[in-house]
Amino acid sequence: MECATICYSRSHFFPMHLHPDLITFSYILGGSARLILKNTSITLKENDFVIIPPYVAHQTQINDFFYYKVIRVPKSYSFIEESDDYSRVMVIPNGMVYKSHFDTWFDAVQQDPIDLLDSNGSPIEVPKIFKKFLRNSPSNSNRWQELLKTTIIHFETNYNRPILVEELSDLTHLSDSHLQRLFKNKVGISPMRYLLNLRIEKAKAYIKTKDSFTDIAYDTGFYDQSHFNKYFKINVGMTPKHYSRLIKND
Numbered sequence: 001m002e003c004a005t006i007c008y009s010r011s012h013f014f015p016m017h018l019h020p021d022l023i024t025f026s027y028i029l030g031g032s033a034r035l036i037l038k039n040t041s042i043t044l045k046e047n048d049f050v051i052i053p054p055y056v057a058h059q060t061q062i063n064d065f066f067y068y069k070v071i072r073v074p075k076s077y078s079f080i081e082e083s084d085d086y087s088r089v090m091v092i093p094n095g096m097v098y099k100s101h102f103d104t105w106f107d108a109v110q111q112d113p114i115d116l117l118d119s120n121g122s123p124i125e126v127p128k129i130f131k132k133f134l135r136n137s138p139s140n141s142n143r144w145q146e147l148l149k150t151t152i153i154h155f156e157t158n159y160n161r162p163i164l165v166e167e168l169s170d171l172t173h174l175s176d177s178h179l180q181r182l183f184k185n186k187v188g189i190s191p192m193r194y195l196l197n198l199r200i201e202k203a204k205a206y207i208k209t210k211d212s213f214t215d216i217a218y219d220t221g222f223y224d225q226s227h228f229n230k231y232f233k234i235n236v237g238m239t240p241k242h243y244s245r246l247i248k249n250d
Contacts, residue, residue: 001074002208003109004247005029007067012237014060016189017197019052020152022072025130026050027095027102031065035089038188042091049095049102051133053088057188062237069106073126073134090133101129144182147172151183155195159202160221163195195221200235203228207244216240 008031028048035042035050036059044050044066052058092098105127126134154171155163165176168191172179183191199220206216217228232240 001109003071003106005069008062008237009065011064012062016057016059017235018055018057020198021054021074023054024052024070024072026068026070027099028068030067033066034061037089047094047096049092049098051090056088071106071109101127144186148186151191155198159198160219196231200232203232207240208247213240
């Protein structure tokens with residue numbers, strides 16, 4: 001579980017991405033942004049409360065200013081459900097009823113994000129008021145789910161090295177074109193876009209505990225620090241150095 005206060009003071013368009021194994025709870029403190037899903041878009045504004053489940057591909061467009069708090073809750077392999085993205089993303093307008101509960105939860109996570117223990121030494125849990133937004137994964141699965149899960153687990157265990165398309169074809173026994181179509185249709189982004197997204201998410205986690213951006217670049221599978229800096233800024237909207245200052249001083 002982790003939290004952050006994020007402020008963007010200029011326009012930025014985030015490419016299509018998702019949050020593997022994380023459900024994000026966000027409270028919008030100011031400004032506005034457009035959340036773009038597969039088949040629709042939603043304007044986010046001040047006091048909106050937003051819940052985005054794992055594996056929901058989305059883009060975010062910021063015109064000039066956007067300020068929010070976010071709590072990210074791990075959810076191991078909460079796999080893709082057969083449903084529309086919009087029905088799984090929740091945007092609650094004027095969600096002030098949640099703000100005090102969210103702030104208390106945020107402060108608890110912020111105090112000790114590593115051990116995740118409260119002041120009494122007990123594990124920090126998702127507050128009861130927010131548990132209704134957590135969904136259990138369906139117990140049944142079909143062939144395409146198993147193939148995608150195999151691919152995603154392969155990414156999770158090998159993201160720190162080059163992964164070739166041919167390697168994925170051998171793993172899933174699907175042609176490159178078939179795997180590309182299946183992944184894009186069900187996940188919302190291509191396999192290699194997913195891998196890049198995963199590397200950025202891992203880098204964000206490493207930045208909390210490591211100081212060398214060169215080491216982080218190599219540990220997350222980037223060719224060098226220059227490539228790492230370039231793709232990090234495209235996907236996060238700021239340089240790794242700026243993100244490090246924001247996270248470590250929050």
